[in-house]
Amino acid sequence: MADFLFEPPAPVSIPIARGGLFAVRRVYCVGRNYAEHIREMGNDEREPPFFFAKPADAVVVGGAAMPYPPQTGDLQHEVELVVAIGRDGAGIAPGQALDHVYGYAVGLDMTRRDLQGAAKKAGRPWEMAKGFDHSAPIGTIEPASAIGHPGRGAITLRVNGDVRQQGDLAEQIWTVGEAIAHLSGLVTLRAGDLIMTGTPAGVGAVVRGDVLEGSIEGIGTVRTTIR
Ligand code: MN
Numbered sequence: 719m720a721d722f723l724f725e726p727p728a729p730v731s732i733p734i735a736r737g738g739l740f741a742v743r744r745v746y747c748v749g750r751n752y753a754e755h756i757r758e759m760g761n762d763e764r765e766p767p768f769f770f771a772k773p774a775d776a777v778v779v780g781g782a783a784m785p786y787p788p789q790t791g792d793l794q795h796e797v798e799l800v801v802a803i804g805r806d807g808a809g810i811a812p813g814q815a816l817d818h819v820y821g822y823a824v825g826l827d828m829t830r831r832d833l834q835g836a837a838k839k840a841g842r843p844w845e846m847a848k849g850f851d852h853s854a855p856i857g858t859i860e861p862a863s864a865i866g867h868p869g870r871g872a873i874t875l876r877v878n879g880d881v882r883q884q885g886d887l888a889e890q891i892w893t894v895g896e897a898i899a900h901l902s903g904l905v906t907l908r909a910g911d912l913i914m915t916g917t918p919a920g921v922g923a924v925v926r927g928d929v930l931e932g933s934i935e936g937i938g939t940v941r942t943t944i945r
Contacts, residue, residue, distance in 0.1 A: 730774045732802075732823065735860045735938070740802055740820070743910030745772040745854055747798075747827055748897050751890050751916025758919050767892045767900050772827075772849040777856055777912075783943040784852040786926050790830035793924055793944070796917035797875035797883050797932035799868075800825040801894055802859050803913070808906040815898035816867050818907065824932045824940040825856040826875075827914050831923070854914070857932070857940035869893065871935035873918055877928050885918025887934065892916075 731739040749768045750756045756763040778784050786793060804820025827848065834847035868887055875883035892900065897915055901907065924930065926944050933939045 727775065730777050732777065732779050732856055733858050734821070735858045736864065740859050741910050742774045742777055742912060743908055745774055745777065745912045745914065746770075746901055747772065747848065747914040748892065748916045751892055751897075752885055752918040753889065753891060754885070754919035755917055755921065758921070763891065767897060769901055769904065770844050770848055772854050776849060776851060776854045778852050778854060778942060779856060781941040782855075783945040784828065784855060786944050787830060787850050787852070789846075790832055792830065792832040794829045794831045794921050795875055795877070795882065795924055795930055796827040796829055796921050797873060798825050798827050798914040798917050799873065799887060799894070799934055799937070800856055801898070801913040801915060803898075803907050803911040804909050806906065806908045808902050810899055810902040810907070812893075812895045812899040815895035815902075816862075818898060819862050819867065819894065820909070821859045821861040822865065822868065822934075822937050823857050823859045824934045824938055825854060825912075825914050826930060826932055826940055826942065827917060828853045828855070829921075855930075855940050855942040856912070857938050860937055865936060867894065868934070868936045871937070873934045874932070875920070876931045876933075877924060882922055883918050883920035889918065890915065
């Protein structure tokens with residue numbers, strides 16, 4: 719036993735559909751990956767992909783509730799396809815990228831939109847808008863060996879049963895393979911990394927008591943309640 723000053727935190731893990739746990743190393747996110755969402759945010763859809771990150775321990779699993787975070791009056795939902803990396807790699811070619819994918823899940827990139835707006839305006843980092851505690855509810859991981867690599871399929875977010883976001887994976891500007899290629903040109907990807915691949919149009923605010931359910935055809939769901 720190493721002489722740690724305090725006990726190191728247990729690894730963050732996500733249940734795998736057919737048993738076992740996926741230990742999370744890092745959580746990367748793709749900004750602006752669906753044209754209609756880019757337009758609703760007033761941005762230019764021709765820009766190359768860019769990335770930001772959330773801490774691994776922002777992940778919320780098992781349908782657990784997430785607390786309404788402090789310092790915001792505009793907590794918003796972004797439903798996203800989550801890619802679970804199962805094999806290390808750097809400088810990965812788009813054609814080989816899917817070989818590095820273990821599986822897929824549905825996730826929510828919860829966002830303090832007011833803090834993000836202020837950060838954008840001031841040219842400051844997005845961390846406190848995107849990487850706050852409990853900001854990444856994620857559903858069960860489905861192995862690609864079981865479901866393949868879905869390039870299309872409805873992606874939907876319901877709040878209290880009402881559809882708020884609706885799109886299709888086929889509308890992604892950067893495919894999963896292209897996102898992995900770009901990201902692995904910036905950092906070495908390792909087994910345990912997650913990539914949240916951007917959200918379709920329809921983002922909006924939620925309040926305490928709201929029940930959020932994200933779903934992607936052929937992959938599954940993610941649920942949380944704001945408390
Ligand atoms: Mn997002």
